[in-house]
Amino acid sequence: MNARGDGRVENPNEEPSAGAPAKAVARRGRRPARAAIIAALSIATLVTGIAACRGSGAAPGGPRHYTLRGEVVTVPAVPGGEIVLRHEAIADFRDESGAVVGMAAMTMSFPVAEKVSLAGVPPGAKVEAVLAVDWAAPSYAIESLKLLPVETVLQLEPAGR
Ligand SMILES: [Cu+2]
Numbered sequence: 001m002n003a004r005g006d007g008r009v010e011n012p013n014e015e016p017s018a019g020a021p022a023k024a025v026a027r028r029g030r031r032p033a034r035a036a037i038i039a040a041l042s043i044a045t046l047v048t049g050i051a052a053c054r055g056s057g058a059a060p061g062g063p064r065h066y067t068l069r070g071e072v073v074t075v076p077a078v079p080g081g082e083i084v085l086r087h088e089a090i091a092d093f094r095d096e097s098g099a100v101v102g103m104a105a106m107t108m109s110f111p112v113a114e115k116v117s118l119a120g121v122p123p124g125a126k127v128e129a130v131l132a133v134d135w136a137a138p139s140y141a142i143e144s145l146k147l148l149p150v151e152t153v154l155q156l157e158p159a160g161r
Pocket residue numbers: 087103104106107108
């Protein structure tokens with residue numbers, strides 16, 4: 001909640017400085033149609049506001065979800081621990097600004113949501129998982145996980161890295 005509060009403070013600071021020069025130009029250029037200018041500026045402000053909302057990572061929809069595949073390296077020793085996965089590249093991964101930057105294939109650890117059972121998921125198992133990423137929190141976690149057939153061919157990072 002704190003991070004969202006900060007985000008709301010930042011945006012209003014940016015908008016007036018970006019909008020001010022445009023207002024000054026419009027007022028100098030067209031004197032008679034004041035009402036029309038004011039109406040146009042209101043619409044422009046509205047559009048800018050909507051664009052700023054969409055651009056920020058704190059979308060109303062909350063966390064973004066990604067499906068990833070990989071191989072289990074280690075399972076958490078205790079509930080609530082982190083699972084280590086060698087995962088394939090995540091092509092649609094978005095950064096904090098919402099831009100698609102992708103995530104390379106790598107080995108990394110993930111917090112596991114409480115509802116996820118890791119029973120029958122040993123190290124070496126091939127899995128498909130849903131990763132939730134909430135940049136506003138910020139937080140990320142595996143929200144579901146299922147076993148893939150052992151013959152599944154994964155595009156993992158080269159061994160030894
Ligand atoms: Cu990763």
